[in-house]
Amino acid sequence: MLLHRVKCFLNNQLTIKQAKQIHAQILITSLNHLQPSLVHQFLLSTTNYSASVFVYVREILYHLQKPDAFSWGCTVRFLSRHGQFEEAFSLYVEMQKLGLYPSTHAVSSALRACARTGSKTGGISIHAQVHRYGVCNCVFVQTTLVDFYTKLGDMDTAKRVFNEMLEKNVVSWNSILSGYLKAGNLGEAQRVFDEMPKKDVISWNAILSGYAKMGNMDKTLSFFQQMPEKSFASWNTLISGYMERGEIESARRFFDMMHRRNNITWITMIGGYSKCGDGKSARELFDEMPEKDHLAFNAMISCYAQNSEPKEALKLFDDMLKSGVNIQPDGVTLASVISACSQLGELRFGSWIESYINKHGIQMDDHMATALVDLHSKCGNVDKAYKLFNGLRKRDVVAYSAMIAGCAINGKAIDAIKLFQEMVEAQIQPNLATFSGLLTAYNHAGLVEEGYRCFNLMKDNGLVPSTDHHAIMVDLLGRAGKLEEAYKLIKSMPVKPHTGVWGALLQACSVHKNVEFGEIAAKHCFELEPSTGGYYSLLANIYASVGRWQDARRMRRNMDRKKLDKIPGCSWTEST
DNA sequence: ATAGGGTTAG
Numbered sequence: 268m269l270l271h272r273v274k275c276f277l278n279n280q281l282t283i284k285q286a287k288q289i290h291a292q293i294l295i296t297s298l299n300h301l302q303p304s305l306v307h308q309f310l311l312s313t314t315n316y317s318a319s320v321f322v323y324v325r326e327i328l329y330h331l332q333k334p335d336a337f338s339w340g341c342t343v344r345f346l347s348r349h350g351q352f353e354e355a356f357s358l359y360v361e362m363q364k365l366g367l368y369p370s371t372h373a374v375s376s377a378l379r380a381c382a383r384t385g386s387k388t389g390g391i392s393i394h395a396q397v398h399r400y401g402v403c404n405c406v407f408v409q410t411t412l413v414d415f416y417t418k419l420g421d422m423d424t425a426k427r428v429f430n431e432m433l434e435k436n437v438v439s440w441n442s443i444l445s446g447y448l449k450a451g452n453l454g455e456a457q458r459v460f461d462e463m464p465k466k467d468v469i470s471w472n473a474i475l476s477g478y479a480k481m482g483n484m485d486k487t488l489s490f491f492q493q494m495p496e497k498s499f500a501s502w503n504t505l506i507s508g509y510m511e512r513g514e515i516e517s518a519r520r521f522f523d524m525m526h527r528r529n530n531i532t533w534i535t536m537i538g539g540y541s542k543c544g545d546g547k548s549a550r551e552l553f554d555e556m557p558e559k560d561h562l563a564f565n566a567m568i569s570c571y572a573q574n575s576e577p578k579e580a581l582k583l584f585d586d587m588l589k590s591g592v593n594i595q596p597d598g599v600t601l602a603s604v605i606s607a608c609s610q611l612g613e614l615r616f617g618s619w620i621e622s623y624i625n626k627h628g629i630q631m632d633d634h635m636a637t638a639l640v641d642l643h644s645k646c647g648n649v650d651k652a653y654k655l656f657n658g659l660r661k662r663d664v665v666a667y668s669a670m671i672a673g674c675a676i677n678g679k680a681i682d683a684i685k686l687f688q689e690m691v692e693a694q695i696q697p698n699l700a701t702f703s704g705l706l707t708a709y710n711h712a713g714l715v716e717e718g719y720r721c722f723n724l725m726k727d728n729g730l731v732p733s734t735d736h737h738a739i740m741v742d743l744l745g746r747a748g749k750l751e752e753a754y755k756l757i758k759s760m761p762v763k764p765h766t767g768v769w770g771a772l773l774q775a776c777s778v779h780k781n782v783e784f785g786e787i788a789a790k791h792c793f794e795l796e797p798s799t800g801g802y803y804s805l806l807a808n809i810y811a812s813v814g815r816w817q818d819a820r821r822m823r824r825n826m827d828r829k830k831l832d833k834i835p836g837c838s839w840t841e842s843t
Numbered sequence: 844a845t846a847g848g849g850t851t852a853g
Contacts, residue, residue, distance in 0.1 A: 344844065370844090371844070373844090374844090375844050375845060376845095378845090379844080379845070405844095407844050407845050408844090408845085410844095410846080411845050412845095413845085413846095414845065436845085437846080438846045439846085441846040441847075442845070442846055444846085444847095445847070467846090468847080469846055469847045470846085470847085472846095472847040472848065473846075474847095475847085475848090476847065476848070479848095498847085499848070500847050500848035501847090502848085503847095503848040503849070505848095506848090507848070529849095531848055531850095533849085534849045534850060535848080535849055535850095537850085538849070541850095561850085562849065562850045563849090563850080564850085565849095565850040566849075566850045566851095567850090568850090569850065569851070569852095572852090573852095597850095597851095598851075599851040600850090600851085601851095602851050602852050603850090603851070603852080605852080609852095609853095632852095633851095633852080634851045634852045635851085637851095637853070638852045639852090640852085640853085641852075641853060663852095665852055665853045666853080667853085668853040669852075669853040670853090671853090672853065673853095700853045701853080703853085704853080
């Protein structure tokens with residue numbers, strides 16, 4: 268009866284709030300009729316779990332008649348195995364406070380949780396206790412310690428613990444091996460690899476991945492061919508290595524060669540196509556994929572969001588919600604969805620997303636918050652953007668760039684410049700997107716000299732200004748009436764200017780009633796986008812403003828005849 | 844129980 272209810276609960280995806288309501292009922296039943304430990308064990312053994320199970324496991328633990336070290340340890344292990352690292356660690360701490368002595372299982376599980384979350388203090392405090400609990404000579408505990416220190420980047424301590432081990436198994440060796448690889452020390456990793464008394468497929472995959480990440484695909488391939496046994500991970504490492512280097516054809520060749528693939532294989536390919544802008548191939552594979560999980564949806568939704576197809580991103584998100592109970596969006600999904608909403612400039616979707624996050628109890632992380640910074644600032648709500656920005660756990664180049672751009676488009680040029688300085692002081696390298704925002708700020712403030720200086724600063728940082736950067740610069744010069752200078756800047760561009768660049772010049776010519784450059788700019792706009800009517804009307808305005816009524820009429824007739832749209836969709840013509 | 848391969852924002 269109780270197990271039946273538990274099963275019902277597990278099969279239905281319930282929100283945490285709903286789970287807590289039912290929890291009270293089950294608890295009463297279980298305390299009266301059945302052993303809670305049975306429920307507890309059932310929950311721990313289940314594989315078909317939903318988010319609410321994690322709440323349950325803990326709550327029922329509290330109501331066990333004799334919560335001994337074994338029950339606690341099992342729960343810690345369960346949570347750690349299922350990615351609930353914070354929960355696992357906090358339960359471990361609680362168990363200690365009760366004076367219970369954790370087993371080697373509990374200690375290694377808790378350590379693993381600290382390694383995964385990067386909780387330095389947590390792991391070190393566990394390390395300090397291993398003697399007291401008499402678990403310091405356990406190979407599992409020691410191996411997890413090695414892994415913990417390698418994940419912290421502290422190879423000295425990792426190596427010390429490793430050398431002190433009386434007994435080492437292949438996992439211990441693999442841990443120290445992957446530590447050197449993570450630290451980028453391929454030489455030492457190769458030495459460890461050669462020295463290993465026993466190698467398994469994971470050792471081979473680790474060294475394979477090391478060479479793949481270095482971009483040395485010849486070496487990677489030769490290791491791959493030498494391997495005595497290959498797993499999915501081996502193939503996937505090879506494919507992702509090729510994708511990372513942009514060798515899409517090679518990646519595809521090996522992908523096609525595989526007799527069986529797992530979801531990681533498919534997602535690696537989809538992600539690779541996404542990064543090189545081939546959304547069409549990505550979608551083809553996505554459609555072919557036999558059992559799409561939420562990570563596959565995440566990869567595909569992000570592909571659309573990153574390749575300027577926000578509507579497709581939202582459509583696929585909708586499909587994801589309809590696809591069934593076992594595919595649920597997570598924070599990663601929402602970060603991409605928020606980005607798509609932002610590109611559409613639709614606050615409606617934005618507030619819908621926010622209520623979705625609250626309703627489903629999805630944890631706000633820095634990725635999501637950064638996407639929201641961008642969304643809110645595009646909708647004119649800089650205060651909200653600032654609040655989110657200030658709440659970030661760590662501010663990186665993406666977060667700074669979003670906030671700088673947010674200030675810039677909302678007329679807070681001084682704030683934008685201040686943020687940029689702050690970022691440089693924090694030793695965070697600015698990139699192309701950062702400078703887009705900064706240039707926009709100078710543009711907004713009409714600071715021509717600073718704009719030029721910024722342009723040169725980009726080059727000092729080894730960055731090549733893109734067409735978009737030129738467009739902003741042309742706009743800045745154009746607004747200041749420096750039309751000839753703007754024109755010269757366009758002529759000096761290494762790549763072909765797009766309508767954003769010529770459109771900015773045309774707009775400036777319209778403001779300053781300049782026929783000479785206006786005609787040139789308009790001509791390019793007509794060629795590049797013959798069906799956008801706004802360019803014809805801008806030139807018509809220029810003619811009209813200097814009294815050339817006949818030419819103005821000719822332009823308007825031109826426009827009518829083609830039944831053109833009225834306004835060009837350029838943000839800088841609308842932003843003021 | 845401990846190790847390797849995938850998705851994340853400007």
